[in-house]
Amino acid sequence: MPRPIEALIHSAALAGNLARARAAAPDAKVWAVVKANAYGHGIERVYEALRGADGFALLDLAEAERIRALGWRGPVLLLEGCFEPRDLELCSRLDLWHAVHCDAQIDWLAVHKTHKPHRVFLKMNSGMNRLGFTPAAYRAAWARLNALPQVDEISLMTHFSDADGLRGIAHQLAAFEAAVQDLPGERSLANSAAILRHATAGDGRAAVHHDWVRAGILVYGSAPDFPEHDIAHWALRPAMTLRSRLIGVQPLERGDAVGYGSSFTAPGPMRIGIVACGYADGYPRHAASGTPVLVDGVRTRTVGRVSMDMLAVDLTALPQAGLGSEVTLWGQGPGGSRLAIDDVAQAAATIGYELMCALAQRVPVRLVV
Numbered sequence: 366m367p368r369p370i371e372a373l374i375h376s377a378a379l380a381g382n383l384a385r386a387r388a389a390a391p392d393a394k395v396w397a398v399v400k401a402n403a404y405g406h407g408i409e410r411v412y413e414a415l416r417g418a419d420g421f422a423l424l425d426l427a428e429a430e431r432i433r434a435l436g437w438r439g440p441v442l443l444l445e446g447c448f449e450p451r452d453l454e455l456c457s458r459l460d461l462w463h464a465v466h467c468d469a470q471i472d473w474l475a476v477h478k479t480h481k482p483h484r485v486f487l488k489m490n491s492g493m494n495r496l497g498f499t500p501a502a503y504r505a506a507w508a509r510l511n512a513l514p515q516v517d518e519i520s521l522m523t524h525f526s527d528a529d530g531l532r533g534i535a536h537q538l539a540a541f542e543a544a545v546q547d548l549p550g551e552r553s554l555a556n557s558a559a560i561l562r563h564a565t566a567g568d569g570r571a572a573v574h575h576d577w578v579r580a581g582i583l584v585y586g587s588a589p590d591f592p593e594h595d596i597a598h599w600a601l602r603p604a605m606t607l608r609s610r611l612i613g614v615q616p617l618e619r620g621d622a623v624g625y626g627s628s629f630t631a632p633g634p635m636r637i638g639i640v641a642c643g644y645a646d647g648y649p650r651h652a653a654s655g656t657p658v659l660v661d662g663v664r665t666r667t668v669g670r671v672s673m674d675m676l677a678v679d680l681t682a683l684p685q686a687g688l689g690s691e692v693t694l695w696g697q698g699p700g701g702s703r704l705a706i707d708d709v710a711q712a713a714a715t716i717g718y719e720l721m722c723a724l725a726q727r728v729p730v731r732l733v734v
């Protein structure tokens with residue numbers, strides 16, 4: 366028998382979460398963001414469930430090829446654009462739309478030979494200081510692109526640094542609006558946090574949503590602004606479950622230690638279970654003792670340090686649990702139980718994004734409804 370660990374990808378949850386993005390931004394077209402192999406879920410696995418999107422956004426050219434190989438003929442956007450001049454050939458061949466965030470990318474376009482002009486998304490650095498033209502340089506970049514025969518439509522794009530937090534988006538929105546003013550072209554600004562948190566603007570057409578929203582993490586069932594809000598608040602469902610079973614049970618006396626470094630010591634008699642899941646499966650090693658976990662659908666906690674292939678859970682309040690009991694590390698458990706990936710991520714001082722992207726190669730993955 367193989368080791369009992371597996372990951373499940375829930376297609377109904379993916380489709381339902383995508384519908385949430387649509388409902389929150391009813392007048393916008395929706396990019397399903399599938400970079401990083403669909404946030405660790407697998408592009409080929411999520412494809413059917415997310416076909417209802419208006420386009421797929423990603424940044425790896427090999428991933429763009431995979432989307433086209435699946436038969437997708439609609440829009441595909443390279444969020445970081447081209448990395449070198451010859452990438453433009455693939456853009457021409459596969460009809461990929463691409464971000465343009467720096468002068469070099471315009472230089473490459475200017476000498477690119479293509480039969481069909483490209484659709485580009487001109488990126489503004491409105492304050493995040495990662496990629497893009499500053500507001501002051503933006504119109505000149507637009508004019509340069511607009512003069513190129515290689516370029517068809519120019520769309521306008523920026524990205525928020527604080528859509529999930531206190532600082533918010535107003536300062537970046539103001540910088541963007543001031544710089545683009547009367548420029549023609551579709552606009553794309555909102556990531557998951559902006560889609561959900563900045564949803565209403567009176568006239569029904571939220572200023573931050575505009576023409577295209579970019580739905581990433583929400584599609585996969587993690588709250589972009591956890592812990593302020595959780596997935597239940599946003600009516601999202603986990604799209605990934607990581608589950609395993611108990612392969613050992615240990616009764617402990619007061620003073621007995623658990624795992625490497627003896628970092629946990631039993632305060633009294635207790636019973637623990639050993640789970641076939643460790644950091645080599647993608648479970649975070651930094652998950653503190655006390656991280657939530659479900660055993661047979663009932664919430665309990667980890668005890669001690671996570672090892673490479675195993676971790677320990679507290680069974681003291683779960684007398685029925687034993688060898689073979691189902692353990693949900695995150696996602697959907699038996700009997701409608703749920704453990705949000707965000708709860709686990711928080712206990713490991715990280716975010717849901719990182720955990721789902723880090724699901725290890727050795728974990729078998731199954732697509733389910």
Ligand SMILES: *Cc1c(COP(=O)(O)O)cnc(C)c1O
Nearest residue numbers: 398444524556557579580581582
């Ligand atoms: C990853 C990414 C997104 C999606 O962000 P989420 O927070 O996952 O919704 C949107 N836009 C750009 C440019 C990105 O790189």
